[in-house]
Amino acid sequence: MKILTASQIKEADEITIKNQNISSEDLMERAATQVFNEIHKRLQGADLPVKIFCGIGNNGGDGLVIARLLMEHSYNVKVFIVNYSDNRSPDFLSNYDKIKNLSHNWPELLKGEDDFPEINRGDFVIDAIFGIGLNRPLEGWVAKMVNFLNASSAFILAIDMPSGLFSDKIPEEGDAVIMANFTLTFQTPKLVFFLPETMEFVGDMQVLEIGLDRDFLSKITPSAQLIGRQEAQNLYNPRNKNSHKGNYGHVLVAGGSYGKIGSIVLATTASLRTGAGLSTVFIPKCGYEIVQTALPEAMVLTDANYEMLTDIKTDLDADVICFGMGVGRDKSTVETFKELLKETKKPMVIDADGLNILSEYNELLQHLPENTVLTPHPKELQRLIGEWTDDFDKIRKVQEFIKKRKVIVVLKGAHTFIFEQENIYINNTGNPGMATAGSGDVLSGVIAGLISQKYEPLVAAVLGVYLHGKSGDISAEKLGYEGMISGDIAQNMGLAFSDLLSEKENGARAD
Numbered sequence: 001m002k003i004l005t006a007s008q009i010k011e012a013d014e015i016t017i018k019n020q021n022i023s024s025e026d027l028m029e030r031a032a033t034q035v036f037n038e039i040h041k042r043l044q045g046a047d048l049p050v051k052i053f054c055g056i057g058n059n060g061g062d063g064l065v066i067a068r069l070l071m072e073h074s075y076n077v078k079v080f081i082v083n084y085s086d087n088r089s090p091d092f093l094s095n096y097d098k099i100k101n102l103s104h105n106w107p108e109l110l111k112g113e114d115d116f117p118e119i120n121r122g123d124f125v126i127d128a129i130f131g132i133g134l135n136r137p138l139e140g141w142v143a144k145m146v147n148f149l150n151a152s153s154a155f156i157l158a159i160d161m162p163s164g165l166f167s168d169k170i171p172e173e174g175d176a177v178i179m180a181n182f183t184l185t186f187q188t189p190k191l192v193f194f195l196p197e198t199m200e201f202v203g204d205m206q207v208l209e210i211g212l213d214r215d216f217l218s219k220i221t222p223s224a225q226l227i228g229r230q231e232a233q234n235l236y237n238p239r240n241k242n243s244h245k246g247n248y249g250h251v252l253v254a255g256g257s258y259g260k261i262g263s264i265v266l267a268t269t270a271s272l273r274t275g276a277g278l279s280t281v282f283i284p285k286c287g288y289e290i291v292q293t294a295l296p297e298a299m300v301l302t303d304a305n306y307e308m309l310t311d312i313k314t315d316l317d318a319d320v321i322c323f324g325m326g327v328g329r330d331k332s333t334v335e336t337f338k339e340l341l342k343e344t345k346k347p348m349v350i351d352a353d354g355l356n357i358l359s360e361y362n363e364l365l366q367h368l369p370e371n372t373v374l375t376p377h378p379k380e381l382q383r384l385i386g387e388w389t390d391d392f393d394k395i396r397k398v399q400e401f402i403k404k405r406k407v408i409v410v411l412k413g414a415h416t417f418i419f420e421q422e423n424i425y426i427n428n429t430g431n432p433g434m435a436t437a438g439s440g441d442v443l444s445g446v447i448a449g450l451i452s453q454k455y456e457p458l459v460a461a462v463l464g465v466y467l468h469g470k471s472g473d474i475s476a477e478k479l480g481y482e483g484m485i486s487g488d489i490a491q492n493m494g495l496a497f498s499d500l501l502s503e504k505e506n507g508a509r510a511d
C-alpha cells in the first residue's frame, strides 16, 4: 500500500473531486461515513457517551459528519468545537448548519481552558481537531486541551491523524499531540505512523479506502510502501513440481565464536525452514558438535581455529553468504572477512558483528558486493552511519549511505524499514514478543534462504521481513509475547508460508 505525503493526498483530493464530478463536501461525507460505519460496527448502538472534539478545518468537518450520523442512529453524542480561530472551512460550516438542523442546538463552543468539559473514564472520545492540515505546533489553550484529553482515561479515536502530529516532521519535546488508542486514517497511512519516535501517538491503526482517483493513485510515486499480506503474496514464487534441492540453492552461513554458536544454529535453521535446498555453516571448531547435533540437516565446515573465525574458505559453491552472527571482532576475523569481501562474487547478507566490523573498519565498505543486504538494528546502524537528529534525519542519512555503497539496508525495529535506492518499504507484521535474543539471527537466515532460491536481494529482504514477522505473530498466538523465543520464529516459518498462501490470514494486527 502506498504511503503518500499530505500534499500528495491533497492533490489526490482535488483530482478526485474533478474527475468524479463531486463536491469536496461529498468527499467529506463519503470519508466520514466510512468512519461512522467502523464505529457503528464496533459499538452496535451501545449507550456510552461519545464526545466529539472538532476543529474548524476539514478534520473538524469530518467530526461533524460523524456526529450527525451517530445522532441519526440514536447514539449518545456530545459535540464540542475547539474554536481556536474564526477561519472556518466552507465544508466545516455547511456541516455545522446540518448538525444544528438535526439536533436543534448548536454544538458547544470551547474558547479557553474554562470551557473544558468533563471527561470520564468510560467516555468514547473522538479527536477531529486537526488532521493533515496542521502547519505549526499547538499553542496555548488548544495545546492544553490536547493534554487534557490525553490525561483523561477515556478511549481516544483519532480521525485521519492524532491532532498535533505532523505528517512530515517529528514533534519537539513538549509539543502537545493526541495519544490515540486507535486511528482511522483516510486512503493511505502516513509515514509518521511507523517511525519509532511517533508511532506511539497513533495506537492501533486502520486505513479507510475513500475512493480517491485510482488512476492518480496508481501513477504517483509514494514516499514509502507499506508491505502487507497482499504485497507479500505478489512477491512469492511457487515451487515447480519438477524440481530438486539443487533448484533451491545453497546457503553458506559463516560466523559464530566460542559461546555464540547458537546464533549460527538459529540463522541456519531459518534458512532451511525458508526453503533453501542446502545450508552449510562455516564456524570455529568449537561449534562442530553443537551444530551437527542441533541441526543434522546442515553441513558443517570448521575453521582451523577453535574459538573464532580466522580463515574462511570461499571455494564452496554457495549461492549466498550470510555473515556476521556471533562472529566477534578479533583482528584475524576482520582479516578473513576482508578477504571474503574482496574475493566473493556471491550475494551477501551481513548482520551483527559483521556490521560492527564494517563500522570499525570503514575501508571494508568499498568491497561490499552490489546489493549486499545489511540488517542492522538501530544501534548497529548508528555505528555504521553516525548519529541522527531525528527519524527523518535518519532516513536521509540511510538513503545517502545506500546511494554511496549501493547496498540494501534492512533497518530492524517494531516496523522494519527496507531501503533500496530511493525506495522505502515498511513492514507491517511482527510484535513485541520478537524482542528476544536471536530474532535478528533468524531474520538473516530467512533472507539468505530466499536469496538462495533465486529471489532478488531486494525481494528477499522485503518478503523475508514480512514472513519473519508473520512467523513471529504465529509464535505469539501460540505462546504469548513473553513465552516465545527466537527459535520458535525459525520453527514456525513454514506456518508463515502456509498463512501467506491460505485464504484467511492468521495473527493479523489491526494495522
Ligand SMILES: NC(=O)C1=CN([C@@H]2O[C@H](COP(=O)(O)OP(=O)(O)OC[C@H]3O[C@@H](n4cnc5c(N)ncnc54)[C@H](OP(=O)(O)O)[C@@H]3O)[C@@H](O)[C@H]2O)[C@@H](O)CC1
Pocket (backbone or CB within 6 Å): 009, 010, 012, 013, 027, 028, 031, 055, 056, 057, 058, 059, 060, 061, 062, 084, 085, 087, 089, 129, 130, 131, 132, 133, 134, 135, 136, 137, 138, 139, 142, 159, 160, 161, 186, 187, 210, 212
Ligand atoms: N483525501 C482525504 O484524505 C480527505 C481528507 N479530509 C479531511 O480533511 C483534513 C484536512 O483538512 P484541512 O486541510 O482543512 O486541515 P485541518 O487538519 O482540519 O486543519 C487545518 C486548520 O488548522 C489550522 N491550523 C493548522 N495548524 C494549526 C495550529 N498549530 N494551531 C491552530 N491552528 C492551526 C489551519 O489554519 P491556519 O491558521 O493555518 O490558516 C486550518 O484552519 C484531513 O485530515 C481529513 O480529516 C476529508 O474531509 C475529505 C477527504
Ligand SMILES: Nc1ncnc2c1ncn2[C@@H]1O[C@H](COP(=O)(O)OP(=O)(O)O)[C@@H](O)[C@H]1O
Pocket (backbone or CB within 6 Å): 376, 377, 412, 413, 414, 415, 416, 429, 430, 431, 432, 433, 434, 435, 436, 437, 438, 439, 440, 441, 442, 443
Ligand atoms: N516490538 C517489535 N515489533 C515487531 N518486531 C520486533 C519488535 N522487536 C523486535 N522485533 C524484530 O525482532 C528482530 C530483532 O533483531 P535484533 O535486534 O537483531 O535481535 P538479536 O540481536 O537478538 O538477534 C528484528 O527483526 C525486529 O524487527
Ligand SMILES: [K+]
Pocket (backbone or CB within 6 Å): 059, 127, 128, 129, 130, 131, 158, 159, 160, 161, 162, 163
Ligand atoms: K484528528
